[in-house]
Structures are given as structure tokens and as C-alpha cells.
Amino acid sequence: MNIILIEDDPRIADFLQRGLRAEGLQVQRAATGPEGLALVMETARQNKTETAPTVVVLDLMLPGMNGMEICQTLRAQGITFPLLMLTALNTLEERVAGLRMGADDYMCKPFEFEELLARLEALARRGQGPKISRPTHLQVADVMLDRESMRASRAGETLNLTARELALLELLMSAPGRLFSRERILSSVWGLNEDPLTNVVDVYIRRLRSKIDEGRPVPLIQTMRGLGYRLEAPTE
Incomplete structure (x- = not known):
């Protein structure tokens, strides 16, 4: 799985990069809104999803261009990579707005890495069959x-x-x-x-x-x- 991480907080970004790479995932990171948008669009142009699914992890509050604008622009361009939005703003209005802009999932900070990883895996395999039940x-x-x-x-x-x-x-x-x-x-x-x-x-x-x-x-x-x-x- 390829992960495009768009996050401006260096501590969170470093932690996620190390954790995701330790799981065997490929991670590309952008620290600003415009940089992140360009990275996703370039990845889409190169059609990297032929070898592995790409999932975008997108922070809401970014310098230069916020996550809502990035999400809206990507969907308007027909880019359909699964997108998980992260935010510190835990309000119903923000969650609804993010989903309506085209986000596939939404997580509020702080979050557990294990849950983030499970959500990324779910987004990557969406439509590939039922989940295996967890043994007791x-x-x-x-x-x-x-x-x-x-x-x-x-x-x-x-x-x-x-x-x-x-x-x-x-x-x-x-x-x-x-x-x-x-x-x-x-x-x-x-x-x-x-x-x-x-x-x-x-x-x-x-x-x-x-x-x-x-x-x-x-x-x-x-x-x-x-x-x-x-x-x-x-x-x-």
C-alpha cells in the first residue's frame, strides 16, 4: 500500500512515517496544502495504483491550502484515491463537511495508530469482500x-x-x-x-x-x- 501523508505537524508526521514504514508501507509526505495537492496529482498521473493501492491521509488544517480545499479539488479532477481526513476539530459539522467534500473516512486527533492502520487497510481493500471476524x-x-x-x-x-x-x-x-x-x-x-x-x-x-x-x-x-x-x- 502507498500512503500519501499530508501533515504539517513535524512530530505527528515523523511518528506516522516511522510507524507506517515499519509496517512495510510506502510513505510520501507533504507539509503544506499546495505541496500535498501536487504530490497526489502527480501520483495519479503516474498511475501508481497498478501495483499497489494508494491512500491519502490528509490533515484538515494546513498552510497554504486547507484539507477541505484539497479534497474538493481532487474530486473535481476525478482523482478517486481513498482519502482519510485527520483533524483536531471534533465537531459534527466538520465531520459532515469533510465527508460531503469527498473524504472516505474521518479521524479526530488524538487517535490510536492501531485504529488508523486498520482504517487505512479497510480503505485499501474496500469492495474486496467481508472482514474476517476477530477470534476471542x-x-x-x-x-x-x-x-x-x-x-x-x-x-x-x-x-x-x-x-x-x-x-x-x-x-x-x-x-x-x-x-x-x-x-x-x-x-x-x-x-x-x-x-x-x-x-x-x-x-x-x-x-x-x-x-x-x-x-x-x-x-x-x-x-x-x-x-x-x-x-x-x-x-x-
Whole structure:
């Protein structure tokens, strides 16, 4: 998936770029309205959607040209890339206006990165069939997690985890073997407003590892230095 990110706030833009690229997505960024409009129109002219879908993430308040004007101009030009509008203005009038201008979806700041990613994926696959239902129970090796009761165990032994540790475990177990970057973990478990320079992810990984892997013959939580973490069943 190609993402065109039009966002003037450097902190938000940097966080999103690193997080989305860590998910394997291609990201192009513009910091002003005119620059963003030109980037989307050039992408449309090059017809990059032949290889991968393109989704536009558009901030509402931009220098030079606001998001509403960009959206209206793109639709008037017949450019139909799915468009997700971001704004700090959480009013019904703003949301309705954005959708009527041609936006496909609308999110208010602050938002969770995990939800943003899910919405982008939904926009990219729109019309490609029904969603797969979310399982209520997760299992990796002998670790079990009940999502409804939020209770976890390993080898039948209950794990005494805090709410944050459970959220971290759920994320890792949702895709066994998948490498999660620190940025993805931070935004999914702590939210977009958390300082990206904090070491809280590393601290909680150590806590979770001490409760899940310590004293066990087979550790499940793996560290890829400089890249992130994953939880994976051992191979025979």
C-alpha cells in the first residue's frame, strides 16, 4: 500500500512515517496544502495504483491550502484515491463537511495508530469482500489469552499481568512471528501522544518476558536488536 501523508505537524508526521514504514508501507509526505495537492496529482498521473493501492491521509488544517480545499479539488479532477481526513476539530459539522467534500473516512486527533492502520487497510481493500471476524481466544505455543475476560496463562498456569502488560501481550499474540517495531507497539498500547523517545516499551517487554519466559525451558518473546520484538512458537 502507498500512503500519501499530508501533515504539517513535524512530530505527528515523523511518528506516522516511522510507524507506517515499519509496517512495510510506502510513505510520501507533504507539509503544506499546495505541496500535498501536487504530490497526489502527480501520483495519479503516474498511475501508481497498478501495483499497489494508494491512500491519502490528509490533515484538515494546513498552510497554504486547507484539507477541505484539497479534497474538493481532487474530486473535481476525478482523482478517486481513498482519502482519510485527520483533524483536531471534533465537531459534527466538520465531520459532515469533510465527508460531503469527498473524504472516505474521518479521524479526530488524538487517535490510536492501531485504529488508523486498520482504517487505512479497510480503505485499501474496500469492495474486496467481508472482514474476517476477530477470534476471542489467542494461542501461541502453550500461552493462551482470552480476549473477552483478558486472562492469560502459560502451560495452564495463570499469568498475573497488569492491564498494560495484557495489552502488550495481546498485540504480540495477534500476529505470531510478526516483528513489531517499537513505534508500532508504543502507538498501539500507549497511544499517539506518548513521547516517541521514551523507553517504556523496553521496560514493559522486560516485565512481560520475566512473567512469561523466566524459568521456562523455551522462551517465546524474541528481540531483534534495533528492529523490534516478536512472540513466536519455537520450531521443531
